[in-house]
Every structure is written in structure tokens, then in C-alpha cells.
Amino acid sequence: MARMLLHPSTVTAFCAALLAALMAVFPEPVLHSSLRGLAIWWEVLFPALFPFFVISELMLGIGIVHFMGKLMDPFMRPLFRIPGSGGFVLAMGYLSGYPVGARLTSQLRDQQLLTRVEGERLVAITTTSDPIFLIGAVSVGFFHQSALAPILAAAHYGGSLIIGVLMRFHGATEPETASRAGKSGTGKPQRGLSAALKAMHEARLLDGRSFSVLLKDSIASGLRLMVVVGGLVVVFSVLMELLRQASVLGALEHFFAALFVRFGLSGDMAAPFVSGLFEVTLGAKASAEAGVPLIHQAAAAAWVLSWAGLSVHAQIASLLSHTGLRYRPFLLARLAHSLIAAALVYLLWGWLGPG
Numbered sequence: 001m002a003r004m005l006l007h008p009s010t011v012t013a014f015c016a017a018l019l020a021a022l023m024a025v026f027p028e029p030v031l032h033s034s035l036r037g038l039a040i041w042w043e044v045l046f047p048a049l050f051p052f053f054v055i056s057e058l059m060l061g062i063g064i065v066h067f068m069g070k071l072m073d074p075f076m077r078p079l080f081r082i083p084g085s086g087g088f089v090l091a092m093g094y095l096s097g098y099p100v101g102a103r104l105t106s107q108l109r110d111q112q113l114l115t116r117v118e119g120e121r122l123v124a125i126t127t128t129s130d131p132i133f134l135i136g137a138v139s140v141g142f143f144h145q146s147a148l149a150p151i152l153a154a155a156h157y158g159g160s161l162i163i164g165v166l167m168r169f170h171g172a173t174e175p176e177t178a179s180r181a182g183k184s185g186t187g188k189p190q191r192g193l194s195a196a197l198k199a200m201h202e203a204r205l206l207d208g209r210s211f212s213v214l215l216k217d218s219i220a221s222g223l224r225l226m227v228v229v230g231g232l233v234v235v236f237s238v239l240m241e242l243l244r245q246a247s248v249l250g251a252l253e254h255f256f257a258a259l260f261v262r263f264g265l266s267g268d269m270a271a272p273f274v275s276g277l278f279e280v281t282l283g284a285k286a287s288a289e290a291g292v293p294l295i296h297q298a299a300a301a302a303w304v305l306s307w308a309g310l311s312v313h314a315q316i317a318s319l320l321s322h323t324g325l326r327y328r329p330f331l332l333a334r335l336a337h338s339l340i341a342a343a344l345v346y347l348l349w350g351w352l353g354p355g
Contacts, residue, residue, distance in 0.1 A: 022242045029241050037237030040281075041230035048130070049229065050222050052096040056104050057218035059088070060111075063203035069113070070196035081168040083177050085113050086122045093126030094157065097133060098308055101126025102316040103225060109323040117171030119325045124333035125164040127316065129156060129280070129305045137281070138301055142288035147354040148298060151345060154352055155302040159341035163333050170329055229315055236311040240278055249274060266292045269300055276304030279311045295353065299345040307338035 023030050059065055065088045073084030080086065085108055093101025105123045108114045114122065129138075134156060139149040209217065243249045252274045257267035268291040276283020283304035287297050313334070317327055345353075 019239070019242060022246060023238070026242065026245045029245050030238055033237045033241035034234050037234035038230070040237070041226075041233045045229060045233065046226055048132075049096065049100065050226050052092065052100050053103060053222035053225055054215075054218045056092060056100065056107070057221050058214060060104075060107055061204075061207045061209060061214040061218070063200035063207070064088070065108070065113075066203040067196045067200035070199045071193075079168070080121060080125065080164045081176065082118050082122050082125075083113060086118070089122055089126050094128055094160075095130065097130025098127050098312045099229070099315045099319055101128070102319045105325075106319050106323050109325065113177065115175065115177055116324050116326075117174045118176060119320075119323060120329040121164070121167040121170055123316065123320065123325065124167050124170075124330055124337075125160055127308060127312070127330070127334065127337075128160050129308075134305065138284045138288075138305070142285050143297070143301075145294075145354055148294075151298060151348055151352040151354075152302055152305070154348055155298075155341040155344035156305050158344055159302075159306055159337050162340055163337045166336065167329075167333060225319070228318055232311060232314050232318065236279060236314065240282070243278075266290075266296065268292050269296065272297075272300040272304060276300075276307060276309060278309055280304055280307075280309040283307075283309060295346065295349050298349075298353070299342040302341040302345045303338045306341040307334055 065085050068088040069083060069085030071084065072087030076082045076084050076087050076090075089101055089104040089108065092104055102123050105114070105119050105126065108122075109116075109119045131153070134152055135146070135149045139152060140146050207214070240249070253270045255270075256273055257270035260269050260273075261267045272283050272286035272290050275286040284301050287300040287304055290297050290300060292300075313327075313331070316330065320327075320330075
């Protein structure tokens with residue numbers, strides 16, 4: 001009987017029933033939180049992410065990803081044990097932020113350009129905040145200090161690269177994709193611009209779609225993905241509000257405040273930790289409002305940005321659900337990245353911190 005009660009399906013059903021009951025008890029906060037989540041999706045996420053989703057799909061169909069893969073293969077494999085096509089994902093992920101890196105990783109996995117382990121390594125590296133959010137929203141909007149951007153960027157993106165080097169040891173015994181560079185007459189892989197152009201041409205022929213069809217398919221694929229992202233944003237907005245109304249968030253903050261004090265830390269760090277655990281924007285805002293010195297606020301913000309929040313975790317899990325990539329390596333990478341980024345703030349504060 002106890003095993004039946006603790007079965008995952010039973011626990012899930014109980015949680016769903018509890019959330020439904022809370023929604024019936026707090027209908028007005030649920031409506032407002034839904035509208036707030038919808039506004040965030042429409043006003044912020046849709047214009048920020050949709051163009052990148054469409055462009056990345058076009059680049060994959062045209063063969064630009066294969067072109068960059070040939071050029072970057074000699075660098076990506078030794079550093080991260082990832083094929084060169086991962087360099088395109090790395091650049092796009094850093095430029096556009098989560099969850100674009102996961103989307104592109106799933107596309108490369110669908111085209112069998114990555115093994116499962118290589119995909120897990122790649123999505124662990126490319127799950128980062130975009131520079132606009134880090135600089136504009138966090139440094140300027142929340143902290144009102146543009147001088148904080150260099151230290152946050154160095155900690156966040158530097159931590160990501162460290163995770164990339166560490167993740168090269170993940171699945172070290174499993175096979176990797178063979179280099180897809182063409183072979184010369186001597187049997188050695190061909191590299192350089194000519195091999196990259198040839199790879200792009202072959203990929204374009206293999207795709208076979210005209211540009212108009214490719215554009216239509218890219219827009220349709222981007223819209224489907226944005227609906228999923230929007231739905232998850234609204235769900236987590238409602239979930240956070242229900243937890244707040246039920247005093248669960250307050251209880252968690254009190255618990256972690258006592259825990260932090262026990263280990264010699266400030267209890268004021270509990271609020272950004274709990275908020276950032278669920279949602280990156282709320283966590284970054286709470287970091288700027290914590291009643292601790294600026295260096296500790298910056299470390300908390302770096303932790304939040306690198307952990308990314310369970311809302312982003314859910315988005316990425318949904319994107320990777322059909323690829324066979326496991327969630328556990330991603331979760332461990334996020335935990336490690338968040339701790340490394342926070343530590344880098346303290347290590348680099350003397351050089352890059354605000355004067």
C-alpha cells in the first residue's frame with residue numbers, strides 16, 4: 001500500500017489535484033499571474049526568440065551549420081569533444097540565450113550530427129543567458145549599475161566554458177561521431193574553406209526544399225516552439241503565484257534563511273535563492289534587492305543566471321524529450337555552473353568588479 005502511494009503516477013495525480021484545488025481557492029491571483037506570464041511571453045520572449053528560431057532553421061536547411069561544422073571541427077573536438085557543428089550552436093546560444101541552444105542541439109541530434117553524449121555535452125554548455133538580458137535587464141534594470149556587467153558576464157560565460165571543458169569527460173567511454181570532413185586521396189580528412197563549402201552544398205542538396213518552402217517550414221516550426229515556450233511560462237507563473245498564496249515560498253525562504261545562517265551566510269540570501277530556483281527573472285530581481293553587500297548580490301545573480309530556474313529547465317526538457325538526451329547530466333551541469341559562476345564573482349571581483 002505504501003509503495004502504491006509513493007508511486008510517481010500517484011504523487012503526480014495528488015499534486016495535480018492539489019494545484020487544481022488551490023486554483024479554485026485563489027481564482028483572482030491565478031488569472032492575474034496567467035496574464036502576467038502571457039505578457040512576458042508576448043512582449044519579451046516572442047520578439048526575442050522567434051527570429052532566432054526561424055533563422056536557425058533556415059541556416060540548418062541551407063547548410064550553413066554544416067559549413068561552420070567543417071571549419072570549427074579542429075577546435076571544438078579537442079576542447080569539448082563535440083563536432084564542429086556545435087560551434088554554431090555555441091555562438092547562437094550565447095547570442096540569443098536559453099532555450100535556443102537546446103533547440104539547435106535537438107535539431108543536430110535529429111539529423112544525426114551528434115551522438116547522445118555529444119548532445120548532452122553541447123546543451124550543458126549552451127544553456128546561458130543572452131547578453132541583452134544580462135546587461136540590460138539585470139545589470140542596468142535591476143542593479144542600476146552598468147559597471148556590474150563585466151563581472152557578471154565573465155562569471156556567467158566563463159563558468160559555461162569551464163563546464164564545457166569538464167563535460168568533455170562525460171561519457172568518455174562512449175563512441176563519438178566520426179569527423180565528417182571529406183577524404184583526400186591520401187585518406188586524410190580535408191579541412192579548410194573548400195571542404196566547408198562542399199559540405200554546405202551537399203547538405204543543401206540533401207535537404208532539397210526550395211527557399212520558399214524552407215522559409216514556410218521554418219516559420220511554422222518556430223511558431224509551434226513558441227507556443228510550447230509560452231505555455232510553460234504561463235504554467236510556471238501560475239505555479240509561483242499559487243505557492244506564494246499558499247505560503248509555501250515564504251516557508252522555503254525561512255528554511256533556507258536558517259540554513260544559510262547556520263553556515264555563516266546572511267539569511268537575506270534566501271529570497272534570491274528561492275525565487276531563482278523557480279524563475280530566473282524573479283531570482284535576478286530578488287538578488288538586486290537583497291540586503292547584503294554588492295559582491296554577495298552579484299554572486300547571487302550569477303548563481304541565478306547560471307542555474308536558469310526550473311521554468312527554463314522545463315522548456316529545455318520539452319525540447320529534448322524526443323532526442324533521447326538525458327535530463328540528469330543537464331541538471332548536474334546547471335548545478336556545477338551556478339556554483340562555479342558564483343565563485344568566479346568572488347575570484348574576479350578585484351579586477352572586474354565596480355570600482
